[in-house]
Amino acid sequence: MYDGLMPDDAFLNSQSQAHEMNVYSLRSLRMLSAYRKPQPLKSSWQILSTFGIYALCWALAFMSLQQAYALSLLFCLPAALMVGRMFAIQHDCGHGSLYASRRLQDWIGCLCSLFTLIPYHYWRKVHAVHHxxxxxxxxxxxxxxxxxxxxxxxxxxxxxxRLYRLFRNPWTLLLLVPGLMFFLAFRRARKSPEFTRFERRSVYLTNLALWA
Structure with a gap:
């Protein structure tokens, strides 16, 4: 006998949408699972091409000094872009996404830090806390x-x-903050329990390597 109750269409629709989202999530996980594993060949190519182009740009800049100073400066632009790629490589090493070996990635990250001026082990902890x-x-x-x-x-x-507004100003963030970070903030380790002695020491070892 009909009791006058009708199915709640909104509830049924929400259940259907939830089911579709779960199915979509599972499909997405299957599709993305192939990208969760490191691809050593691609990683090696990115590293070698970055450092190779960087070295080539500096060689061309040095050789063109006798021809035209402006031409030498022109070759410095792609070299600067390669430093940006080095930081991207250092970042991915910190996340452990380039190779299966953590030790290998740590060595590569430390190498990149000599060009990016950012101590690898100390920055890795700062970045992990950031996430x-x-x-x-x-x-x-x-x-x-x-x-x-x-x-x-x-x-x-x-x-x-006023100081807060000045610091958050886009011009300050773009022009002043990077220099403060590279030449001041990352040259001294914070005395915080979040950082191990090894991570704090990496700051001063990087400074020593840069001065050498």
Whole structure:
């Protein structure tokens, strides 16, 4: 006998959508699983091509000094781009995505750090903490840019608010902050329990290698 109850169409639709999302997620995982494993040949090509182009650019820049100074500077531009690729390689080594061997990736990351000026082992911990605490205002990692909530900003003294706005200005972030990070922030290790003695020591070993 009909009791007057009708199926909840909204509920059925939500259940159907949830099922479709689960199926889609499983398909996506299967498709992406092939990219979870390191591909040593591609990784090696990226590393060799990056350092090869970098060395070639510097060689051409040196040889063109006698011809035209502007031409020498022109070759420095792709060399600078290769330093950016070196940091990308260093980043992927920190995530362990280039090779199955952690030790090999650590050596490559340390090599890249001599060109990027960023100590590998110390940066790897900073970056790991960054991923763990990103967006968590109750636990702000040392690798984050200063970030204040509206309540914190309103409660801060006038001078601190002006300094915060200056620091968060796009021109400051693009022109001033990179130099501060490379030449000051990463030249000294933080005395924090999050960093091991080895990770802090890597900062000063990198500095020593750069001065040598």
């Amino acid at each position: 763990a605490d990103l967006g968590n205002l109750d636990r702000r990692s040392p690798g984050e840019f200063p970030q204040m909530t509206l309540a914190e900003y309103q409660a801060a003294p006038h001078g601190k608010r």
